[in-house]
Amino acid sequence: MRRSREDAARTRRSIVETASRLIRRQGIGAVSVADILGELGLTVGGFYRHFADKEALIAEAIEAASLETTDQHRGRATGQPQPALARALIEGYLSPGHRDHPEAGCPVAALCSEVAHEGELAKEAFGKAFGRLLEISALLIPGSSPAARDLRLQTAAAIVGALVLSRAVPDARLADEILAAVRRDVLARLDAWKETA
Amino acid sequence: MRRSREDAARTRRSIVETASRLIRRQGIGAVSVADILGELGLTVGGFYRHFADKEALIAEAIEAASLETTDQHRGRATGQPQPALARALIEGYLSPGHRDHPEAGCPVAALCSEVAHEGELAKEAFGKAFGRLLEISALLIPGSSPAARDLRLQTAAAIVGALVLSRAVPDARLADEILAAVRRDVLARLDAWKETA
DNA sequence: TGTACATCAGTGAACGCGCGTTCACTGATGTAC
């Protein structure tokens, strides 16, 4: 039966949020439209009143995950002095908690190798998500110099690589070691950068 | 009809090699058993004479990809003096060619986010592949000191992160920029490391 | 404000399809004598 516009909008949002959570935890390929709607107590038929197809939802889910985590990072960042800011952001990103809860974490790390095989919409959303990761990096490494941009790209590659590998490696000790090594490295380089600036 | 033992062994090897190539290019989920055997002009029924199930093949395919690329790296490394060695390995790994041909490249970078959702066999094979990547790093950064191990882990995370992001990002210029930035960074850090050693 | 009707959010069954896996079968290969 028909629902109010507010209800419908709420449903749509909850589909995106659920998809966003599930694809980060299980991967895009492992999550079906029926899984997502089932989690909400809904049947699949109504899905196509809200989205053109699965890929459109995936793209929105990536976007939502990116906005959610970026907001979290900005929230953590406000009012902090620079050194504490760097510790908070980097130690949060490269924490066992973030590694063990991809469903609430960075979509770039959760989807980076899988998204290469998805459609254009999903890749575009991923591109925007990576752009936001670079914006967060710019809170730590501001400036428009080539050296600042280089360091932002290097930092992004390092933390994404570390988190993804830490999740993929079956040896728990090695997984911790990767996070710790890159944490030390990135924090040391941010310190060195601030001294030169 | 029955084939000779040599033929059967050849078939088995070609299945592994084809799987290894296809999963690196298209991802594990996007490649079916029928795809792999079809590529070889075979029908699917015979597959289960060689492998227990798809996951067993995937694990062997990851292992084969790892051995293949590790051998390539070792080949590139033999007889080279250290500075040229570092350039050859890092510039090869972080090249547009490697980015654009995942089917012939590092399985760790090709599968890193997807493998987290696969079974134990595949994850184990991935773990061994990552171990071999660290061995290749040890050609550039030898030694058993904690600092050497840290630098190997940091280098591995950086180059895997850079390659994966370079493949995933839809903006071609940004993709090149990521590779170039991390290339410069890793080479500079290897130079600095040699000076202290 | 009240009524008649159009809209449409969500249901539940159905669709065609491709998946991993199984199986009876074929006939060349390998083995035992």
Add this chain to the structure above:
DNA sequence: TGTACATCAGTGAACGCGCGTTCACTGATGTAC
């Protein structure tokens, strides 16, 4: 070395299943008067 038979690599059709998507339907919501 030759023969009779067991083995088994590969075929091709079939299986049950879950997928994304479609569709006729329901009835509360929204709108026009």
